[in-house]
Structures are given as structure tokens and as C-alpha cells.
Amino acid sequence: MTTTPTHPREATVVEAAPKQLLIAGKWRDATGERTFAVEDPATGATLCHVADASPDDALAALGAAHDAQADWATHPPRERGEILRRAYEIIIERREDLALLMTLEMGKPLPEARGEITYAAEFFRWFAEEAVRIGGDYAVAPNGSGRFLVTRQPVGPALLITPWNFPMAMGTRKIGPAIAAGCTSVIKPAQQTPLSMLALAEILREAGLPDGVLNVVTSSNAGGVMEPMIRDPRARKLSFTGSTAIGRKLIEQSAEQVLKVSLELGGNAPFLVFDDADLDAAVDGAMQAKMRNIGEACTAANRFYVHADIAQAFSDKLAERMSALTIGRGVSEDIQVGPLIDDKQLSKVTDLVSDAVAQGAQVVTGGDRHGGDGYFYTPTVLTGVPEGARMASEEIFGPVAPITTFTDERDAIAKANNTEYGLVSYLFTQNLQRGLRVTEALDTGMVGLNQGIVSNPAAPFGGVKASGLGREGGKVGIDEFLETKYVSIGGL
Numbered sequence: 001m002t003t004t005p006t007h008p009r010e011a012t013v014v015e016a017a018p019k020q021l022l023i024a025g026k027w028r029d030a031t032g033e034r035t036f037a038v039e040d041p042a043t044g045a046t047l048c049h050v051a052d053a054s055p056d057d058a059l060a061a062l063g064a065a066h067d068a069q070a071d072w073a074t075h076p077p078r079e080r081g082e083i084l085r086r087a088y089e090i091i092i093e094r095r096e097d098l099a100l101l102m103t104l105e106m107g108k109p110l111p112e113a114r115g116e117i118t119y120a121a122e123f124f125r126w127f128a129e130e131a132v133r134i135g136g137d138y139a140v141a142p143n144g145s146g147r148f149l150v151t152r153q154p155v156g157p158a159l160l161i162t163p164w165n166f167p168m169a170m171g172t173r174k175i176g177p178a179i180a181a182g183c184t185s186v187i188k189p190a191q192q193t194p195l196s197m198l199a200l201a202e203i204l205r206e207a208g209l210p211d212g213v214l215n216v217v218t219s220s221n222a223g224g225v226m227e228p229m230i231r232d233p234r235a236r237k238l239s240f241t242g243s244t245a246i247g248r249k250l251i252e253q254s255a256e257q258v259l260k261v262s263l264e265l266g267g268n269a270p271f272l273v274f275d276d277a278d279l280d281a282a283v284d285g286a287m288q289a290k291m292r293n294i295g296e297a298c299t300a301a302n303r304f305y306v307h308a309d310i311a312q313a314f315s316d317k318l319a320e321r322m323s324a325l326t327i328g329r330g331v332s333e334d335i336q337v338g339p340l341i342d343d344k345q346l347s348k349v350t351d352l353v354s355d356a357v358a359q360g361a362q363v364v365t366g367g368d369r370h371g372g373d374g375y376f377y378t379p380t381v382l383t384g385v386p387e388g389a390r391m392a393s394e395e396i397f398g399p400v401a402p403i404t405t406f407t408d409e410r411d412a413i414a415k416a417n418n419t420e421y422g423l424v425s426y427l428f429t430q431n432l433q434r435g436l437r438v439t440e441a442l443d444t445g446m447v448g449l450n451q452g453i454v455s456n457p458a459a460p461f462g463g464v465k466a467s468g469l470g471r472e473g474g475k476v477g478i479d480e481f482l483e484t485k486y487v488s489i490g491g492l
Contacts, residue, residue: 009100010104010331013097013101014047014048014104017101017195017199017202018199019035019049019050019051020050021057021061021215021217021218022061022198022201022205022215023057023061023064023215023217024060024064024068024212025064025210025211026211028051029051030051030052030054030057031053031054031056032054034052034054035049035050035052036052036218036219036220037049038050038105038192038193038195039192039342040104040105040374041106041338041339041340041342041374041375042328042329042330042331042338042373042376043374044374047104047105047195050194050198050218051218052218052221053217053219054219054225055225057217057225058186058188058217058219058225058226058228059228061186061215062159062186062215062229062232062234062235063234064184064211064212064215065185065212065215065234066184066234067212068212069154069156069184071210072154072182072183073154073182075182077131077132077180077182078131078132080131080179080180080182081128081129081180082208083128083179083204083208083209084128084131084176084179084180085124085128086208087124087206087207088121088122088124088125090203090206091124092117092118092121094203095114095117095121098113098117098168099113099114100331101199102117102167102168102195102196103330104195105192105195106165106167106192106193106341107294107330107339107340107374107375108294108330108338109330109335109336109337110331110335112293112330116166116168119169119457120166120168120169120172123173123457123473124176126176126473126477127176127177127180128176130177130475130478131179131180131181134181134478135152136149136152137149137150141488145490145492146488146489146490147489147492148488148489149486149487150484150485150486150487151484151485151487152484152485153483154181154182154481154482155183155236155260155481156236156237157183157184157186157234157235157236157237158174158184158185158235158236158238158481159187159188159229159235159237159238159239159259160174160175160178160186160239160240161222161226161238161240161250162187162188162189162197163190163241163242164192165293165296165341166293166297167189167194167196167197168196170241171187171197171200173461173477174187174241174472175187175214176477177472177477177478177481178481179209179213179214180478180481181478181481181482182481183237184212184214185215186215186217186229187215187216188216188217188219188222188225188226189216191218191219191222192341194218197216197218198216198218201214201216227253230253230256230257230259231253231257232257235257235259236257237260237261237480238250238259238260238261238262239262239480240263240264241263241264241265241298242264242265243266244420244466244467247265247468250263260480261470262462262470262471263468263469263470264298264423264461264467264468264472265421265463265466265467265468266298266395266423266466266467267298267302267395267421267423267424267463268303268393268394268421269289269301269424269425269426269444270301270302270303270305270415270416270425270426270442271285271286271290271302271303271304271425271427272412272425272426272428273286273304273305273307273428274409274427274429274434275310276429276430277307277429277430278428278430278450279310279313279314279317280317281428281450282314282428283314283317283321285428285450285451285452286304286314286318286401286452287321287322288451288452289426289453290399290452291322291336291337291379291399292452292453294337294339294340294398294399295398295400296340296341296345296397296398297397298395298423299424299446299453299455300395301401301426302391302395303392303404303415303416304402304403304404305405305412305415305416306403306405306406307412308405311403314403315364315381315403318381318401318403319365319381322381323379325337325379327370328376337376337379337399339374339375339376340375340377340397340398343375345375345397345398346369346375346376346398348398349396349397349398350368350369350377351390352389352390352391352398352400353380353391353400355391356382356386356389356402357382359388359389360384360386361384361385361389362383362384363380364383365378365379365380366378366399366400367380377398377400378399379400382401382402382403383404384403384404385402385403385404387404389402393419409434413438413441416442417441417443420465421463421465421467422444422445422463422466423444423445423446423462423463424447424454424463425442425444425446425447425448426448426451426452427442427447428450435450443464443465444463444467445463445464445467445468445471456473457473457474458474459473460473460475461473
């Protein structure tokens with residue numbers, strides 16, 4: 001199906017978004033004027049076409065970043081921060097249009113899209129303040145014969161790769177610290193959701209970002225445009241958010257130039273509910289941890305471990321909440337669950353549920369595709385999910401909550417840690433000692449203790465094991481874009 005939005009406002013926001021590549025401060029077509037389609041996942045219709053970059057286009061973008069790096073590194077930190085602050089204010093001012101654009105290309109309901117726009121803007125506000133707080137050190141050598149001077153400098157041109165599930169927030173979480181630190185960059189948004197990033201780039205131009213500091217390449221061939229840049233000696237930094245499988249390949253490619261690498265990869269988040277938990281609070285947290293972004297989040301609760309004494313009550317309450325959600329095209333204010341991103345993801349979720357049911361899991365609610373156009377799947381609760389089911393080890397990335405039971409705290413921790421991933425865990429208990437004890441025992445970079453959302457621009461986001469390297473956000477987020485230089489001063 002190839003159409004464009006028929007509702008006037010939808011058509012207006014899509015038309016207003018840039019469709020070209022941004023290189024050296026100029027919007028330009030891709031080589032050969034190649035384009036690819038951007039799809040509305042709620043209908044399967046084509047929203048528009050955007051530039052489809054070639055490897056040569058990508059290298060031109062890297063060249064622009066390289067050429068702008070020296071001047072940008074010496075740009076006053078206060079002004080770098082002011083650019084981010086102005087961009088923050090423009091984003092907030094245009095939140096409604098940006099939210100609608102995101103809903104059209106990604107599918108999340110408008111209230112969630114508004115929330116992401118605000119969340120995305122907060123990264124710019126946070127790093128606007130961090131730009132002037134890049135510190136160093138000065139000390140007397142232990143033997144008194146000299147002095148130590150330690151400075152922090154921008155690492156250099158950065159390559160940024162963002163996913164489709166949070167098309168603006170994952171961009172600001174990388175672009176914000178890069179700009180604040182004094183790094184130029186080339187960013188490649190996901191093929192499914194390029195419009196939000198293109199709109200963001202135009203906002204930064206309006207906010208006064210100099211030409212070449214941020215360059216944007218959109219492409220249907222991610223590996224083809226990224227690998228030449230990764231292997232180019234002009235690049236010095238790679239930041240990627242996406243699957244662990246792709247992350248491993250990028251680490252290998254980055255080894256050639258020994259790039260500074262930060263990766264936010266897959267997750268398989270456990271959600272533990274102990275017998276002393278506030279049951280209503282646990283269900284509220286489960287809805288947040290599972291249904292944020294239609295379940296298409298690396299932080300989404302993927303494995304629910306509930307104490308046997310309360311498992312029935314928990315599953316009943318959760319199923320009641322899940323079955324009451326309104327499904328549909330997210331542009332309507334009353335919609336709570338939008339479509340999955342594409343047919344591939346819909347097929348994956350369908351297969352994972354079928355596999356679990358075939359192995360003995362029981363469907364409490366949902367369990368099938370939602371009818372009509374688009375890639376909709378019914379919010380689903382499963383009980384009795386066996387450890388051998390695929391969804392016990394694979395990211396679901398959909399509105400499915402698989403529940404199994406436990407009776408022993410140590411067994412629950414062992415099950416939670418039995419995964420190669422280590423991004424986030426959730427646990428609900430009213431026992432402070434247990435909460436701290438279990439928190440320390442969980443092998444994840446983040447823990448939600450009696451809450452179902454952990455993401456916050458002021459806090460460090462990231463995981464351990466196969467969930468990635470480094471942290472984004474918080475005071476340490478800017479560190480990923482800085483190098484430490486030590487100067488030894490003698491003759492004193």
C-alpha cells in the first residue's frame with residue numbers, strides 16, 4: 001500500500017519534516033537521488049520517502065564532522081550549553097507536532113509520544129548544564145618534585161546510531177553529551193523512524209548549531225553506510241543503541257581504529273514480586289514496565305517471577321488491566337496500545353507466544369493478533385511459562401507478560417540472573433532488608449525497586465554483560481565523549 005496521510009494535520013507534520021541528508025549544514029539529496037519509504041505501522045501505508053544515503057554520502061558526512069571538529073572543540077562551553085538550551089525550548093514549544101510525527105512513523109499512542117518528546121528534551125536541558133561542568137585536576141606529585149595537571153578534552157568526531165523504538169529520545173541522549181563535550185558527530189537513525197531525527201536536526205540548526213557539528217545520514221543499508229565510517233581513521237567514537245547481535249559486530253569493526261565505544265544493547269529484564277509486596281503497586285509497576293512503548297523497549301519486563309502464594313491474584317489483576325487496554329491507531333487520544341513496528345516484529349511476537357503455549361503455557365488473556373490493518377498484537381498474559389520456552393531467553397519486544405512462580409528468594413535471584421543480558425531488573429517487596437539484599441545480588445546495571453520505570457536523564461543508564469558498555473545520561477553521560485589528558489609539570 002502506497003499512500004500519504006489524508007488528515008490535514010497529519011499531512012502537514014509529515015510534509016514539514018526534512019527528507020534529505022544533512023551534511024556540512026546543508027540539506028541535500030542522496031547520491032543518485034535514491035530514497036526509501038517510511039511506513040505508518042498502524043495502516044501499512046507509506047507516509048513519505050526520505051533520502052537513502054550511499055557509502056560515499058556517509059563518508060562526506062564524516063568529512064564534514066572532521067572538518068568542523070577543531071573549531072567546535074574550542075567553542076565556549078557556555079555557548080555550547082546555550083545551543084542545547086535553545087533546542088530544548090523549541091522542542092517543548094513544538095511538542096504536539098513532534099509527538100504526532102512520532103506516532104505516525106513509530107505507532108506509539110499520542111500520550112506516550114508526548115511523554116517521549118518531553119523526556120528527549122530533558123536530555124538537552126541536562127547536558128546544557130553539564131557543558132560548563134567539565135572539570136580536571138591539579139595536584140602536587142607525591143615526591144614534591146613536580147605537579148600533575150589533568151584536563152578533559154573532546155574525544156573527536158563521533159558516530160551515533162539510534163534505534164526505532166525511541167526515535168527522538170535515543171537521539172538527544174547521544175547528541176546532547178556530544179555537543180556539550182565539544183564533539184562533532186554523524187548520526188544514523190533507524191530506517192523505520194527517520195522523521196523524528198530529521199526534525200530534531202532542523203531544530204538544532206535553528207538553535208544555532210554551527211554547520212558540520214551534527215550531520216544526519218538516513219539509509220536503508222545500515223551496515224553499508226556505517227562500516228566505511230567506522231573503519232575510517234577520522235572517526236574517534238562510536239555510540240550505538242540496538243541489538244546485542246549488531247553490537248558485537250560493531251565492536252569487531254571498531255577494533256581496527258580502536259574507537260572509544262559505548263553500547264546500549266538488548267535486555268531480558270526480570271520482574272520479581274515477593275509475597276510481602278503491595279500487590280496493587282506491583283501490578284501498577286508491571287503495567288509500566290511491560291506496556292511502556294507497547295512493550296517495545298529494552299527495559300521492558302520480559303520475565304515475571306511471582307511468589308507462588310500470590311501468583312494467582314497477581315496474574316488475575318494484571319490480566320484484568322491488560323485486557324481493558326484500548327487498541328488502535330495512536331493518533332486518537334483514547335488509544336492506549338498502538339501497533340508493533342513492522343510485520344517482522346509482529347511475526348516474532350506471534351511465534352514466541354505460540355512456542356510458549358505449545359510447551360504448556362496457559363493464556364490468561366490475549367494471545368493473538370489484533371484484527372484489521374497494521375501490526376497490532378493483543379495485550380497478553382501467560383502463566384506456567386516453562387524455562388525452555390523461547391521467550392524465557394529472548395527479548396519479546398511486544399505486549400506479552402509471561403509469568404512463572406517461585407517460593408525461595410535465592411531461587412528467584414538465580415532465575416533472574418540466568419541470562420546473558422544484564423540491563424535492568426525490577427523487584428517489589430515491602431521488606432527494606434530484602435529489597436537491598438536482592439538489589440545487590442541482581443546482575444544488572446539498573447534496578448527498579450518498587451517502581452516500574454527507571455529511565456531518567458539525570459541518572460546513568462546502561463547495563464552489564466551482553467547488555468552493553470558504558471553509560472548514558474547522568475553526570476557520567478558526558479564522560480563517554482571525553483578523553484583524559486595528563487600533563488606532568490617539572491622544574492618546580
